[in-house]
Amino acid sequence: MSLTTASSQQESETSRFGARYALILVALLWAVQLSPIVGLLVGNSQSEIAIHFHTTRIAWFSQTSSLVGIFLLPFVVKAAGIYGKKRVMLVAIALGLVGDLIAATATSYSTLLVGRGLAGIYGPIAALGYAMARDVFPRRMVGQASGFLGGGIGLVALGGPFLSGWVIDSWGFRGALWFMAIATALSLVLVLVFVPESPVREEHARMDWIGGLLLGGGLAAAIYGIGEGSQWGWTSGKTLGFIGGGLVAVIAFAFVERRVANPLFPLALLKRRQVWTVLLATSVIAGAIYSVGTVAQLLALMPKIPTISDGLGWSVTHNALINAPASVLIVVMAVVTGALARRIDARILLGIGAVLTTTGYGFASHFHHTAPQLMITGIVAAIGMGMIVSATPIMIIEAVAPAEQALANGAQNLTAGVAQVVFTQLAFTVLARGGTVMKGTQFYRDSGFTHGYWLICGVCLVGAALALLVPRAKRIDEVDAGQAAA
Known part of the structure; x- marks a missing residue:
C-alpha cells in the first residue's frame, strides 16, 4: 500500500470518528439541556397560564416536575449503573413524553400539573448525560465535551427565548406546551440513534x-x-x-x-472531602443561578398595572432581545472556561464565576427598571454563569473515578435540584410579599423584585465562600477516562 493511500485512509477514518463524536455530542447536548429548554418555556408561559387559569399557585407549574425529578433521581442513577445509561435514558425520556402530551391537552390546571409531574421523569437524564461524556469520549476530549455540555445552557438561553417568544406570542401557552412535547420526542430520537451504550456497569448490584x-x-x-x-x-x-x-x-x-x-449512594463516596465539598459548593451556586429566572421572567413578562403590578409588560420576544448579549457571553465563557481548566484550577474558575454572578445580581436588585439597565447587569452575571456551568461538571470529573461518575453526577444533580427548588420557592415567597391578588391571580410589586434579586445575590455569595473549602485535585487533562482509558 502506498503512503498516499494509507494517508488517505487514515484521514477518512479520522473524519469518520470526528463526525461520530460530533453526533454523539449533539445528542447528549440536547438530552442534557432538555430540562433547561422546557424550563425556559415554562418560565416564559407561567404569567399567561396564571392569568388564564386564575391561580395564585403558579409556582407549582414549574415545581411539580422538579419534585418528581428529585424523588426519582436516586432510582434512575442506580438503574443506569445496573442496566446501562442509554437504556435508562430512553425509558425516562419516553415516560416524560407521555407527561408532556397530557399537559399539552389539559383543560384544567389540576390536569396540567399532573402532566408536568409525569414530565419530571426525564429530569434526571442530565446526570446520565454528563456521565456518558466520560464513558464514550477519549480522555483528551472529556474536558471540552463536558464544558460544552454545561455551556449548552448558553445556547438555550440565546436561541430559546426567541424560539419561545415566537411560539408563545403566536400560539400562546398552549403552543409552548406542545413544543415541550416536540423537544422531548426529538431527544428520544437523537439518543436512540446516535448515542452508544456505556460500557461502565455496577457488577452484581441491586436496586x-x-x-x-x-x-x-x-x-x-x-x-x-x-x-x-x-x-x-x-x-x-x-x-x-x-x-x-x-x-x-x-x-x-x-x-x-x-x-x-448495594447502597443507593455509597456513604464512603460522600464522606470524602474532595467529593462533598464539590457537591456543596456547586449545588448552592447552581441552585441560585437557575432559580434567578423566577425573578427575572416575572419582572419582564408580568403586566404593568399602577398600584397592582410592577412588571415591565414586555413580550417574550422583546425579553429575548434584551437578554441576547448575555446569552452569547454564557456560551463563549463556557467554552473558554473548558479550555482554561486544563491550566487553571477549576476551583478558582468556579469562585470567580460566583463572585461575578453575585455582582451582577446585586446591581440588578437596584437597576431593573429599563432595558439598558437589565442588559448591562445581565452581561456581568452572564460571564460568571458561563464559568459556573462549565466548571461544575469538570470539578465532578476531577473528584471521582470513572466507575463513580454516574453516582457523583446524580448526587450533584440531586443536591443542585433540591437547592434550586428551595431557592425558587423562597423567591416566590419573597416576591409575593407586598404583592396583590386580583381576580385570583398573584401580581408583584417592585419591592418584591428587589428583594428577590437580593435573595439570589446572597446565595451566590455563600456559594463563592463554599468554593474555598474544596481541596486541590488533578486537572481535567490528568484524570482517568472511562471507555477511553482502555
Missing part, C-alpha cells in the same frame, strides 16, 4: 428500594412543605410535619445505607 424511597420521598416531602409554608403558615402543624418528616426520612436513609449490600 435499593427502601433507601430510594427514604431519600427521594424525604426530600420531596420537605420541599413540598417549604413550598406550601406561605399558604399554610410557617409554624402550622402541616408545614412542620412535612418538613420535619422529610428530614427524618433523609436521616433514616443515612442509617439504612450503612447496612445494605
Whole structure:
C-alpha cells in the first residue's frame, strides 16, 4: 500500500470518528439541556397560564416536575449503573413524553400539573448525560465535551427565548406546551440513534428500594412543605410535619445505607472531602443561578398595572432581545472556561464565576427598571454563569473515578435540584410579599423584585465562600477516562 493511500485512509477514518463524536455530542447536548429548554418555556408561559387559569399557585407549574425529578433521581442513577445509561435514558425520556402530551391537552390546571409531574421523569437524564461524556469520549476530549455540555445552557438561553417568544406570542401557552412535547420526542430520537451504550456497569448490584424511597420521598416531602409554608403558615402543624418528616426520612436513609449490600449512594463516596465539598459548593451556586429566572421572567413578562403590578409588560420576544448579549457571553465563557481548566484550577474558575454572578445580581436588585439597565447587569452575571456551568461538571470529573461518575453526577444533580427548588420557592415567597391578588391571580410589586434579586445575590455569595473549602485535585487533562482509558 502506498503512503498516499494509507494517508488517505487514515484521514477518512479520522473524519469518520470526528463526525461520530460530533453526533454523539449533539445528542447528549440536547438530552442534557432538555430540562433547561422546557424550563425556559415554562418560565416564559407561567404569567399567561396564571392569568388564564386564575391561580395564585403558579409556582407549582414549574415545581411539580422538579419534585418528581428529585424523588426519582436516586432510582434512575442506580438503574443506569445496573442496566446501562442509554437504556435508562430512553425509558425516562419516553415516560416524560407521555407527561408532556397530557399537559399539552389539559383543560384544567389540576390536569396540567399532573402532566408536568409525569414530565419530571426525564429530569434526571442530565446526570446520565454528563456521565456518558466520560464513558464514550477519549480522555483528551472529556474536558471540552463536558464544558460544552454545561455551556449548552448558553445556547438555550440565546436561541430559546426567541424560539419561545415566537411560539408563545403566536400560539400562546398552549403552543409552548406542545413544543415541550416536540423537544422531548426529538431527544428520544437523537439518543436512540446516535448515542452508544456505556460500557461502565455496577457488577452484581441491586436496586435499593427502601433507601430510594427514604431519600427521594424525604426530600420531596420537605420541599413540598417549604413550598406550601406561605399558604399554610410557617409554624402550622402541616408545614412542620412535612418538613420535619422529610428530614427524618433523609436521616433514616443515612442509617439504612450503612447496612445494605448495594447502597443507593455509597456513604464512603460522600464522606470524602474532595467529593462533598464539590457537591456543596456547586449545588448552592447552581441552585441560585437557575432559580434567578423566577425573578427575572416575572419582572419582564408580568403586566404593568399602577398600584397592582410592577412588571415591565414586555413580550417574550422583546425579553429575548434584551437578554441576547448575555446569552452569547454564557456560551463563549463556557467554552473558554473548558479550555482554561486544563491550566487553571477549576476551583478558582468556579469562585470567580460566583463572585461575578453575585455582582451582577446585586446591581440588578437596584437597576431593573429599563432595558439598558437589565442588559448591562445581565452581561456581568452572564460571564460568571458561563464559568459556573462549565466548571461544575469538570470539578465532578476531577473528584471521582470513572466507575463513580454516574453516582457523583446524580448526587450533584440531586443536591443542585433540591437547592434550586428551595431557592425558587423562597423567591416566590419573597416576591409575593407586598404583592396583590386580583381576580385570583398573584401580581408583584417592585419591592418584591428587589428583594428577590437580593435573595439570589446572597446565595451566590455563600456559594463563592463554599468554593474555598474544596481541596486541590488533578486537572481535567490528568484524570482517568472511562471507555477511553482502555
